[in-house]
Amino acid sequence: MNKPKLDEKFVGIQVSPISFVDEGVDAVLDTLRDRVGVNVLMLGTVSWLGLKTGRSISHELDGWPDHGVPEPFQMKGGAYFQPNPAYYQGTFIKDFRSGDPQFDGKDILAMVIPEAHRRGMKVYIELMEPFFKYTGHGSTNTVDIPNLAQAMEIDVFGRLGAEPSTSHPGYRNWILSMIEDQVRSYDIDGVMWCNERNSPLDQLIQGLAPGDFSTHARREAMERGIDVEACRRACLNLYDFMQEAKAGKTFADGAFITFLRVLLDNPHALIWEKFWLERNKDLDRELYGLVKWCKPNLPFGLNVWNRNHFNIIRRAQWPWNEQTAYADWVKPITYQHQSGEVWAKELSFFQKTILSDFSPDESTAVLYRMLGLDEAPYASVVQRGMDPDTYVAGQCVDALRGVDGRAKVFMGIGIDAPRTRADQAKCTPDIAYRSVMATYRSGGHGIVLAPNYASMHLTNLDGVAKALTELGLKP
Structure with a gap:
C-alpha cells in the first residue's frame, strides 16, 4: 500500500448543525480533529430531513451515541444560515430560515467557519435534493413554505406528486440562489451536492405512478420536440404491466420477457426516461457551473447515491466518466453495515x-455478478452487511477506474448509519477501521464519514482514528 501524503489529507465528516448547539463549537471541533483526525467538515446547512440536520433518527434501535443530547430533536427544518434576501428575487421561496427555537438568532456558518479555520479545518456545505422527503420526516406537506404545493411534480394520472418539480422555475431558481448565496456570502471551502431523485423508470419498477408531467416539464419536453402525450400513454401502459406483476399475475413468457415486450412496444417511455434523466443531470451541471462562475477554485463534489451501484439500470445511466465533467471529486456512498x-x-x-419469476437467491447471484459485487448471499446479507474489504474496496476501485484520473474519489464510509431492522448489521470499530484501510489500499484519495456525526458513536470513530494513525494521517 502506498501511504497517502499528509499534505493531501482529506478526512471529511458529515455533521448536523444541532451537534454544535448541543455540544458547543469548540468541543465538537476539538473532538473531531484531535480524537478522530478529521480535517474537513461537511456541514448540513439547509434541510428538512432529520438524517441531515437532526439528531439520531434510529435511536430506538441503536440507542443514543456517547456524546450529544440523548433525546429526540423535534426539528422544523429549513436554513441554518442567514439567507441574504438579495439572492432570492427570482423565486417564490424567500423565507425558509429554520424555525427551530434552538437556532433562534444563530447562523451555523458564522458560528463554525472561523473556529474551524483557526484549527486548520475546512468547511464544506452539504446539501441533498430533494430537500423534502420521507413521510413524517421532512415530507412536503409538513414544510411551512407558502405555495410549495403549486411547485409539485404531476404524475402520469395528473395528480400532485410527493416532491417539488425541478422543472418548476421557482423551485429550481431557489436551489441556485441558495447555493450562490452561501458561496458568495461565506468563506466556505467547498460544496458537496447530493441528487437522490427517482426517475420515471425507477418509479414504475417500484410500482409507483411516474412523473413528471407538470406544466413546466411538459413545456421543456415539447421545446425539445418530444410528443409528451405519446410518452404519457407509454408510461401508462408500463404502469399497467407493473401493477399486474405486483398483483402476482402469471405471464406466458414470464415477467421479465413480458416487461421487455411492453417496453419495446412503448418506446416513448424510454424517450420520457431519457428526457427526465437529462433534466435531472442538468441541475447538477448548472450548480457546478454556478459555483465555478462565483469562485473558480472552489471545489464542487457529488455525493453519489448507493442505488447507482445496486441497480443495474441506474448503473448504466450514471457512468463515472460522465460525472467528471461537472465534479471535482465524487463520494460513492458505501455504508457497509447498512x-x-x-x-x-x-x-x-x-x-x-x-x-x-426468480427467487431472491437467484436474482442476487446474477445481479451481484453484473454489478461486480462479491458479498454475503441474500439470506444473510442484511444480518452481515457488506464487507469493507470487498465492498468498500471494490466500489473504490470501480470509481477510480471510471473517473480515470479526471476527478478525485473520496469514499463515503458509514459510521452508525441508521438501521431500520433489529436484525440488521451494526457498525463496529473494526468495520470502521477496515473501511478506511480498504479505501487507501485501493487507491482512494480520501474519506467522508457519514451520514451524520450526531448519530455516530465515538467508540466506532476510534476505529477510524486507529486506521488514520497507522496511515500517518493522524499525528
Whole structure:
C-alpha cells in the first residue's frame, strides 16, 4: 500500500448543525480533529430531513451515541444560515430560515467557519435534493413554505406528486440562489451536492405512478420536440404491466420477457426516461457551473447515491466518466453495515415486478455478478452487511477506474448509519477501521464519514482514528 501524503489529507465528516448547539463549537471541533483526525467538515446547512440536520433518527434501535443530547430533536427544518434576501428575487421561496427555537438568532456558518479555520479545518456545505422527503420526516406537506404545493411534480394520472418539480422555475431558481448565496456570502471551502431523485423508470419498477408531467416539464419536453402525450400513454401502459406483476399475475413468457415486450412496444417511455434523466443531470451541471462562475477554485463534489451501484439500470445511466465533467471529486456512498438492508430493499422492487419469476437467491447471484459485487448471499446479507474489504474496496476501485484520473474519489464510509431492522448489521470499530484501510489500499484519495456525526458513536470513530494513525494521517 502506498501511504497517502499528509499534505493531501482529506478526512471529511458529515455533521448536523444541532451537534454544535448541543455540544458547543469548540468541543465538537476539538473532538473531531484531535480524537478522530478529521480535517474537513461537511456541514448540513439547509434541510428538512432529520438524517441531515437532526439528531439520531434510529435511536430506538441503536440507542443514543456517547456524546450529544440523548433525546429526540423535534426539528422544523429549513436554513441554518442567514439567507441574504438579495439572492432570492427570482423565486417564490424567500423565507425558509429554520424555525427551530434552538437556532433562534444563530447562523451555523458564522458560528463554525472561523473556529474551524483557526484549527486548520475546512468547511464544506452539504446539501441533498430533494430537500423534502420521507413521510413524517421532512415530507412536503409538513414544510411551512407558502405555495410549495403549486411547485409539485404531476404524475402520469395528473395528480400532485410527493416532491417539488425541478422543472418548476421557482423551485429550481431557489436551489441556485441558495447555493450562490452561501458561496458568495461565506468563506466556505467547498460544496458537496447530493441528487437522490427517482426517475420515471425507477418509479414504475417500484410500482409507483411516474412523473413528471407538470406544466413546466411538459413545456421543456415539447421545446425539445418530444410528443409528451405519446410518452404519457407509454408510461401508462408500463404502469399497467407493473401493477399486474405486483398483483402476482402469471405471464406466458414470464415477467421479465413480458416487461421487455411492453417496453419495446412503448418506446416513448424510454424517450420520457431519457428526457427526465437529462433534466435531472442538468441541475447538477448548472450548480457546478454556478459555483465555478462565483469562485473558480472552489471545489464542487457529488455525493453519489448507493442505488447507482445496486441497480443495474441506474448503473448504466450514471457512468463515472460522465460525472467528471461537472465534479471535482465524487463520494460513492458505501455504508457497509447498512448496505445489506439497502440491497434487500432495492432487490424487493425488482422481485415484485420484472424479476418476480426468480427467487431472491437467484436474482442476487446474477445481479451481484453484473454489478461486480462479491458479498454475503441474500439470506444473510442484511444480518452481515457488506464487507469493507470487498465492498468498500471494490466500489473504490470501480470509481477510480471510471473517473480515470479526471476527478478525485473520496469514499463515503458509514459510521452508525441508521438501521431500520433489529436484525440488521451494526457498525463496529473494526468495520470502521477496515473501511478506511480498504479505501487507501485501493487507491482512494480520501474519506467522508457519514451520514451524520450526531448519530455516530465515538467508540466506532476510534476505529477510524486507529486506521488514520497507522496511515500517518493522524499525528
